[in-house]
Amino acid sequence: MKTLLRGPVRRGATPLSGWTRLRAAWITCLLAGLMPLAQAHTASTASLTTDRSVDPPALEWQVAWRDLDALLDLDADRDGQLTWAEAQAASDRIAALAAQSFESPGCEAGWQLAGTAVRGELGQAVLRSRAACALPAWAGMRYRFLDGIDPGHRLLLASAQGEARLVRPGDTLDASATAPGGSAAPLAGMALEGLLHILRGADHVIFVLTLVLPLALLTRRDERRAALRRLLAVVSAFTLAHSLTLALATLEVWQPPSAAVEPAIALSIAVAALYNLWLRKTHASLAVAFAFGLLHGFGFAEVLVPLQLPRLELAAALGVFNLGVEAGQLLVVAPAVLVLLALQRRPGLARRVHGAGSAAFAACGLLWFAQRLA
Secondary structure (H helix, E strand, C coil): CCCCCCCCCCCCCCCCHHHHHHHHHHHHHHHHCCCHHHHHHCCCCEEEECCCCCCCCCEEEEEEHHHHHHHHCCCCCCCCCCCCCHHHHHHHHHHHHHHHHHHHHCCCCCCEEEEEECCCEEEEEEEEECCCHHHHHHHCCCCCCCCCCCCCCEEEEECCCCEEECCCCHHHHCCCHHEECCCCHHHHHHHHHHHHHHHCCHHHHHHHHHHHHHHHHCCCHHHHHHHHHHHHHHHHHHHHHHHHHHHHCCCCCCCCHHHHHHHHHHHHHHHHHHHHHCCCCCCHHHHHHHHHHHHHHHCCCCHHHCCCCCCHHHHHHHHHHHHHHHHHHHHHHHHHHHHHHHHHCCHHHHHHHHHHHHHHHHHHHHHHHHHHHH
């Protein structure tokens, strides 16, 4: 779909055998693979632009062809490319889906497929309509697109009058919740969006856990103090790097294609995990953490880039979103550090956790790498 989609073992402890470690790795990876692999592609976003200078309001909905094809199977000849002719042939089904996506009894809008556009790296269907009711009733519409299917999907609700906000599936398009002037547009929810992006992204969570895993093997007090300082430096390098590339991509200074970024992120997990198995008690070097942080920052940007907010609003949203990302990262690192410090009292178990965990994370990274190249 390329045409329109454009898209020393302690005495009494038994070392973990190679077969047991490998089996644990693939079981863990299988469980991780059951998490939404949609995180491997660009975030699902849509936009609804309204002109409320007329009554009833004029509406324009832009939604990814990729999402429409997943729901409606638009690629009729199944050649892997969605053409405009195939889209037009399914225009009635697309319009019906649009009507179902904006739920308001007595205020149904008649949607029509009007064209195609590109936002970020994804092709977008453009649908236009006039709401069949006045403003108060229209504002109570409930957004149902991908409701119950993709909780990470977001609609950017914007208007010609300079108001905007992010809408989740199941939310209403309540005009009173918009931010006048647009400057606070998505800010109210952007910190939460950043936090959720980390917690929902299995690849980002696993990479951060890979960075802290060597802590389990350090049993001497002096080793622990030095390791905690080094871990802080490593996490700081990772944070600085992903903040840098998040800003570069979001502000469109440099934005490499997600088709290259996503496999590279998966490969970074495998490399970091294998590094753990090779050097064991040593945390990743600052250079390695910084380099991999650069990759992950481009992955974080997938939420903000498609929204195409005005530059000032985008810069503000970027700052708040990044705070949410850091909060999510802290929610992952802090409990992991506490658990690993507790494991240091049981060296045999700590070695098993370190070995099986690192092997599992390496296997997951390689599996995701292969999937994202496919």
